[in-house]
Amino acid sequence: MRAHVMVLLVLALALTCALVNDLDFRHHNYKEMRQCPNITRIYNIGKSSQGLKIYAMEISDNPGEHETGEPEFRYTAGLHGNEALGRELVLLLMQFLCKEYNDDNPRVRRLVDSVRIHLVPSLNPDAYELGSEMGNWALGHWTEEGYDIFQNFPDLNSILWGAEDRGWVPRIVPYNHIPIPENYLNGSVAVETRAIISWMERNPFVLGANLQGGEKMVVHPFDMQRPPISVSALRETPDDAMFRWLAMSYAHSHLTMTETYRGSCHGDDITAGQGIINRASWKPVVGSMNDFSYLHTNCFELSIFLGCDKFPHESELPLEWENNRESLLSFIEQVHRGIKGMVKDTEGNPLANATITVEGIRHDVRTAAGGDYWRLLNPGEYKVTAKADGYTPQTRLCMVGYDSGASPCSFTLPKSNWNRIKKIMALNDIWQMTVLYRIIVSFCYGML
Template identity: 40%
Template sequence: MPFGWQYLGRWSFITALVVVCGALVVFPAETRAKTVPARIIEFRHHSNEEIPRILASIHERCPNITRIYTLSESSVRGIPLYAIEFSTTPGYHQLYHPEFKYIANMHGNEVLGRELLLHLANYLCEQFLARDPEIQQLIELTRVHLLPSMNPDGWKVSTETGGKDYLIGRNNNNSVDLNRNFPDLNRIMFSNEEAHVSHNNHLLEQVDRLKEPIQPETKAVIRLIMQVPFVLSANLHGGDLVANYPYDASRSGARTEYTKSPDDQTFRHLALAYSTHHKNMANPRRHGCGHDGYNFGKQGGITNGAAWYSVQGGMQDFNYLSSNDFEITLELGCDKYPEASALQDEWDNNKDALIHFMWQAHIGVKGHVRDAVTGQPLPHTVIHVKNITAGHDDDIQHDVTSVHGGDFWRLLTPGQYIISAYRDGYHAMSHRVNVYDRPHHEAQRVDFHLRPLQPTMQSPNGNSITDTEYDETDDEMMRNHIVNNLRKKWLFRAYNRAISTN
């Protein structure tokens, strides 16, 4: 189906509100107007005006595997947020093909990631054309989204003031730090844990207050997350050299406190996948950054976010708690705004890690959930995992859900697991699965065919329920089951007021 609306089924009215207010906008025509020469992207800092030209040049060389689009909202100053997609079916989600994203330049004065994503886009195109087997396979198995700049306004301010200040240009043009501007889902998750509430995923529907209005750049990314069933992502920052993983916010409210997520083992693997393929990040003998000069290389080049310092309203944890997406934060170097002369070395330092991390979207398992009688796909099915490796008996208290076509992905490290599928109106089903380490291969398949509790369902008037009616009825049952007795009308008004103040 066409990209966009097919993923809305399970989410609540708040999620729907966020998405209905604006969809992604495809950007085909304007990008063809001016292009840079083929195969040439200089190692220098590129302006906001040059980004769409560079992406257009890449699309013109690789039209069959790329699509350029803009997010639903522009920046405060009206600059579009441009993204490029790599896929063998651009614009469409393919069954069993995980969705991946990199977002850079969230803090406007942290600019290395912006340039790395431009060069990464160029590299993927060139290597695909050169028939590099690894890149061809990666693009054939994965749908990749690259957003070079989430904060073009901040970049402009930082650049115009010399790019030397540690803070100038960090925020957007409303002086808001975008990495503190996402709904605080950690608060909801930690409250659920304390109350022994089992709801542990897709928590946006439980938002009851916002500490500040959501900025247009943040809105745009939230809508992207809600529209695309991302499996894995990373956001690219600067100021240190470390791969940071959830949780970013501490449970107790302490400034520093190791705060495990239910997927701590998998997140450590993901962070190490980047740090150990970077040329310097995991080096215990390199120089550290900052006043204390601490070298995260001594701990493998990775850190738990809250153990470093606690962040509320961050994009990393929002992805994990609002969707099926596992996201980490990459701090790419001590210098937030490196000189142009350093960019080629930084590309060499990061290239292998950028590619290897994308492959991590294929660890663990993938599969589909279908009705055992009709064969129809069953979206919104809860996928629960228990770790039974080496005598363990540990439920992983973070579930994912199947998406529109009934397909799902569950990132896991090697081991033995019991994977179960639950959906209202159906008998649950479980598989015992051995997950193996298979670098740069697609995930192993685990499929579920669920038997209905009743052969047919009747509507209140006694008539048979059509497929469309059944979808709506079942979705309402699931929503009521998950959200329980939330005061929906009050919640809607509170969220709508917060959105409208923008």
């Protein structure tokens, strides 16, 4: 029976989306995703513990490849299978982008042509099969093996903060792109979590959000609270101002998220009418997807809580779509906020894994395989440095304005003299050693 369902799913995914005036407002079965073949590609990022494929849809003007200079974005939903609204909104967003692109909607055209968008409706497909509109609220929250995927990622916060306390940052332990500890990989990790981590590492994501339920607000990292637990121990990221802007771009575009008279799902409005909050000051968790994304990859990730009803009746989906449509689009557009550019050597070759450092912000990003990078920043003037092994660093002043679109800020790095010296010493040649002597003398005179 499972094999038959999988065959139907693959066939369904091969169909083109129906271009109708009205979107399909109902709860979708796992086999009912559609694609619009001219701008989409369906792929899977791995399998669940029960063998269900975790499908993603890529929406791009050139699906199937990373375009140099084009940022990558992701929306994910269904971390908890009983939180179905996020899943449905992602599926509706697929339909909307497909229809509006083919109808020549200029905003959607611009979005699809300038961003490689990845949409994953169900990161926990096994659990979704257990949830229902009228079922137990907790049924389907965890994976089949009993994991809460959102809190199943490596705790890189403790590694960073412990190293800071010992003065090891950044000489011994970096403050970003922190490696995954071996004891985590050898421990109890959900197969879904492993698949998500691998997916994160394969794609140069710049911005993303996971859609959840049970509250109505946008939550930004850090999600973990630095011990000892006290008000002064609340931990903000080095990019807190940027995260707050990203969170507000969604919350303030939502039709009801900032209406304080509604209160929260469990009492008074804890966001003071802003619709956003730092997770560590609300309900801190350890090993969150958001903190891992920020500390291990280039991607800025936050959580969007869509409402109190985790599994609304399908009759409520049209209203929920209207409440969230502008927010979903506006948040994707934030991927163009900040600076972008290329890092190359003097011969024009792109430099992968070069480090981009912004003075005053202790968080770097790295270039993708094609030497391109994106750095989310609020408007202002920044001193930016590009560094790569074997090359001399270069620093530039980069301006970020208020207009839409990231500001170009590219670098050309010459090879380092120390790299030349090491090559010469390896040759062990008298003539080369003479050249080495001249390099050292000129370097010393330059220091005087």
